[in-house]
Amino acid sequence: MTQKRVSIKDVAKRADVSIATVSRVVNKTDNVTPQIYERVMDAIKELGYSPNTAARSLVKQRTNAIGIVVNNLHDPFFHDLIKGFEMAAQQTSYSVVFCSALGGDVKSKEAYVKYLSNGVVDAVILYGSYFSDESVVRYLQESRKIEYVMIENDVPGLACNKLLINNYGGAKNAVKYLINKGHTRIAHICGNPNKKVTIERFNGYIAAMQESHLEVMDGFIQYSSTDYKSGFERMNALLDLKEPPTAVFCSDDAIASYAVRAAFDRGLRVPEDISVMGFDNQTILPDRYRGPEITSVEQPLYTIGMDSIRLVSERLKSGQAEEPVIRTYETKIVEKETVCEYRKR
Amino acid sequence: MTQKRVSIKDVAKRADVSIATVSRVVNKTDNVTPQIYERVMDAIKELGYSPNTAARSLVKQRTNAIGIVVNNLHDPFFHDLIKGFEMAAQQTSYSVVFCSALGGDVKSKEAYVKYLSNGVVDAVILYGSYFSDESVVRYLQESRKIEYVMIENDVPGLACNKLLINNYGGAKNAVKYLINKGHTRIAHICGNPNKKVTIERFNGYIAAMQESHLEVMDGFIQYSSTDYKSGFERMNALLDLKEPPTAVFCSDDAIASYAVRAAFDRGLRVPEDISVMGFDNQTILPDRYRGPEITSVEQPLYTIGMDSIRLVSERLKSGQAEEPVIRTYETKIVEKETVCEYRKR
DNA sequence: CTGAAAGCGCTTACAG
């Protein structure tokens, strides 16, 4: 299928010039007499020549490409983030490539980061919420091969570009929002325990309860498994309590969607009988969820996607070593259909 | 930020061997005495060396990478396809990278294909349903630089690997399914006119009607715009007819979802008052659709995603020029909630 | 304005 490549030499021979001259017309770097320019262009067209990126990268020591590494590209959670990447990619001169590490597989993530680092791209954008991502970032930091930015995962003490989300504050605000609605019996369904954000949001929940002097009743903290579908059974556990909560703050929307399903299955109304709040304000929920729209905490993933590409491309262009950029994005509560004022029944 | 790269030379110097020897231990190609092996490994570790992909690709004339080019990576339409790619990627030794051309932008698609072709990957997988994709495939075919496979878009007469979907047959079956349910007044809402699949499905609709000797009434064919949201107004146009259809076959699920919304907005029940059928059996529908699950025609995108990677990787491994593979995947009807038996009212 | 030459970081026959 693939035939012998046509290289700069072939063009040079055909146009009867040196390879240096061919390079000059291809890159429009130096002046070339019109006649020679023509001859070379003709040869290029006739042979269907286009320069080899690998060779060019090798000598120029840059690839003009940016690589993005995420966990599960197919996950609807990434919808807005990817849109942000795409939008910024369209406006930059860099080629942008995505790599996906299926599941939470660190090995695969590491492999992609190494692959990209070794002369494939000039910068890497890494999204990660897992504790295990730490080893990946450390590699990036220690190898010091390329520019990179870490999204979401804050490895304390690591001096790299970071675009972070205030999960702690967002969760705290969410719970205070529920408190302001009159709720006092507020439970929490945790997320995947291998994710840092799960802990941050958990801490936000605790802090809000403490600050409002509300007691966390026995069984009000439900530790879910790595699968968001466990939100279903966790919600059932809450509803099985002698005195169930009147509001449930879930670590993310996917879990919340299953919590709502569980309530519905028991004939309860949401939010009239029980309020449910999520996190992420995901545009697309998994598994064809059709319940009420979930009141949630929005994180600006679209913006973060755009900003990350802009950040690295600016840093690449400036060339000189600058201080790492660390930015924390605030969240905002999005009122929808699953939370209402507490009323004594 | 990025510091001077450590190259094979640095390692060689440190271990006091030749670069050839370093290369041998890195690639485990030849035997090396244990002492030297140790020395080199130590040097590699101390310096944090890892070989430059671009340089290696240049001499080996292969990159061990596969590139995938799609239109809108964020589009939930690709959910299953991407999952297939990811799954196969995990099982192959190739690195897999995704590129996304935002919107239907041919220029951008072409740019990515060229970028990838010129020494970045060994093979390209191209998904496309637009007529305009033809120029992209032609580039791939004429440049003959790399192995590639085209998904969905059949450019007649082009001898390349193709994984196709029987859109015509699928649409025909869908309409016959409606006919078997007793419907005779069957309308069609077309899809984006710039997509080939739109025409194929349209032809399937016509064929089914013809073969069953059913008349296509005035106004029963609704040409939608490039935006699937136009399914809303197209459905309204159908319902405004003096004698509206009893069933509507939509070119895809996204359109169907808006057709259902339109029916609901007029207080109609689906399917009791009007049956609606889609195409794609999309796992995730756009814009938080919450209506009944749409009876649809499933195309095996997950399988196609996996097969495409397997296909190119096998061909790359075999090395020799083989006949292009052309495979057409059949669709199947998935009965859900938006179609019912016709009953005279 | 054009060409010869060095070199980017590797791999791989070819000697020894």
Next chain:
DNA sequence: CTGAAAGCGCTTACAG
């Protein structure tokens, strides 16, 4: 088993 050398396909000072 190891090294010197050629070469992958480019770019870019350096001469002329």
